[in-house]
Amino acid sequence: MSSGIRKNWNPAAFPAAPEATxxxxxxxxxxxYSLFGIEHDFRGADLSGGDFTKAWFTQAVLADVRLTGAIFYRADLQSADLTGADLTGADLTGxxxxxxxxxxxxxxxxxxxxxxxxxxxxQxxxxxxASFRGTRIMGASLLGVDLRGADLTDAVLFQNTFKVTVDDRTVMHGLTGTVFGPITVFCGASSRDLADAELEEWVAERGGQVQVIPRAQQ
Structure with missing residues (x-):
């Protein structure tokens, strides 16, 4: 991270927790050095525009934190036991x-x-x-991701591992790209897995257009 970028940036609001501030x-x-924010509580902060390249936010609390336009290139927001950062309600627009x-x-x-x-x-x-409107999710790995009720309007996918869980509330309008399936669709208490042409058809019925890469190529 460039020290110049860091020195020219100030949070619009610091966290409520003195330790995090x-x-x-x-x-x-x-x-x-990169920010070492492991297990810290950043609630109440507005960190929009900050450059957190290669930062560590493992098990950090970032719930409802404003992070618009922030840079998290190669940042780590997880741990070995998959106890990741809490970004509930966070604003990561752009x-x-x-x-x-x-x-x-x-x-x-x-x-x-x-x-x-x-x-x-x-994972x-x-x-x-969550809202992923217009999000670029390209070459990403989504394994066991719960997207029930999520909004994927105009999101762009490209050769993503896309083993996700969705339901009838998940918005697919304008979703485009290529994926490796399958996905799990919940309807009430029951569920079913969709792959290949069946998955393409399900997305198309909801206004999206994706191409499912055949299993032989996975």
Whole structure:
């Protein structure tokens, strides 16, 4: 991370927790290391536009934090036991999450509209009722991701592992791209797996157009 970018940036609001505020202030004045925000509570902060390249937010609390346009390139928001960061209700509109590790993170009701999630890793992630409108999810790995009630309007996919859980509330309008399935569709208490042409048809019925890469090529 460039020290110049860091020194020219100040949070619009610091976290309510004094420990997290002190951590940020110390990091902003020092050079040569990534933010080590493991297990810290950043609630109440507005960190929009911050450059958190290669930062560590393992098990951090970022619920309802404003992170619009923030950079999380290669940032780590998970742990070995998949106890990830809590980003419930966080605003990540336009954020850079390229190659970010979000395994085990909680993205419930988060906003990721227009974010770049190319080659990000999402394993066992709760993204229920999250918004991915216009999000670039390209070359990413989504394994065991809960997208029930999520909004994928105009999101762009490209050769993603896409083993996700959806339901009739999941919005697919304008969703385009290529994926490896299958997905699990819930309807009430019952569920079914969809792959190949059946998955393409299900998305098309909801206003999207995706191409499912044949299993032989996976």
């Amino acid at each position: 002190h951590l940020l202030q110390e990091w902003m004045t020092e050079e040569g 954020a850079d999450l390229v190659k970010a590790n979000l395994d085990g993170a909680v993205l419930r009701s988060a906003r990721l509209d227009g974010a770049d999630m190319a080659r990000a890793s999402l 066992e992630v709760d993204a229920s009722e």
